[in-house]
Amino acid sequence: xxxxxxxxxxxxxxxxxxxxxxxxxxxxxxxxxxxxxxxxxxxxxxxxxxxxxxxxxxxxxxxxxxxxxxxxxxxxxxxxxxxxxxxxxxxxxxxxxxxxxxxxxxxxxxxxxxxxxxxxxxxxxxxxxxxxxxxxxxxxxxxxxxxxxxxxxxxxxxxxxxxxxxxxxxxxxxxxxxxxxxxxxxxxxxxxxxxxxxxxxxxxxxxxxxxxxxxxxxxxxxxxxxxxxxxxxxxxxxxxxxxxxxxxxxxxxxxxxxxxxxxxxxxxx
Numbered sequence: 001x002x003x004x005x006x007x008x009x010x011x012x013x014x015x016x017x018x019x020x021x022x023x024x025x026x027x028x029x030x031x032x033x034x035x036x037x038x039x040x041x042x043x044x045x046x047x048x049x050x051x052x053x054x055x056x057x058x059x060x061x062x063x064x065x066x067x068x069x070x071x072x073x074x075x076x077x078x079x080x081x082x083x084x085x086x087x088x089x090x091x092x093x094x095x096x097x098x099x100x101x102x103x104x105x106x107x108x109x110x111x112x113x114x115x116x117x118x119x120x121x122x123x124x125x126x127x128x129x130x131x132x133x134x135x136x137x138x139x140x141x142x143x144x145x146x147x148x149x150x151x152x153x154x155x156x157x158x159x160x161x162x163x164x165x166x167x168x169x170x171x172x173x174x175x176x177x178x179x180x181x182x183x184x185x186x187x188x189x190x191x192x193x194x195x196x197x198x199x200x201x202x203x204x205x206x207x208x209x210x211x212x213x214x215x216x217x218x219x220x221x222x223x224x225x226x227x228x229x230x231x232x233x234x235x236x237x238x239x240x241x242x243x244x245x246x247x248x249x250x251x252x253x254x255x256x257x258x259x260x261x262x263x264x265x266x267x268x269x
Contacts, residue, residue: 221261
């Protein structure tokens, strides 16, 4: 299947309407195609925007602003034309309207300071009682325990962590979490000693979550990683393909390096 055929199926993939065999083929293509992965991510963002703006009304000059933006940006115009060839005029118009309203309303902005404060509290509580810390974080940002297939349908991509942990580590549970930045996949993991740690998969680099805590940039397992020390434990964030991964609760640098390398390598395999 070529990219055009794949992109014609992305909407059905996002809605969980494809047969299993076809889903597997499309996901395999997306895993190796940056263009199609980007298109799926854009579709997911548009879908989330449409849900958030169901009750919103565009400004009276919304369409004139759309025309001005398309005239000023040839690249945007070409993308819109391509989408119109693949989708109906109604969907393209609705998507463009949603993007304009979002831009005008500032809905892409995330209150980084508030999120950093909440996550800072989470790290403080984590070293004392990881389970209680998670409950407090869930109370602030709702989460639902799911399986891999459901998580994939909810966030628009297949979570990396469940199938990428190295030997000696296992998955306890998977959750989809509504953070201000995006829908995150949170996986609770455990090592052979029974110690737990948490891994978040999200859309963008989230070193901001750690506020003003001291951090260092290190090369772990061949991967550029931002590392934070807290109460004799480690947290880290690094890029994996189109997204970022944040790990909280590693015991030492050797464990962290092993996990970073395994997750990064296996996600690209």
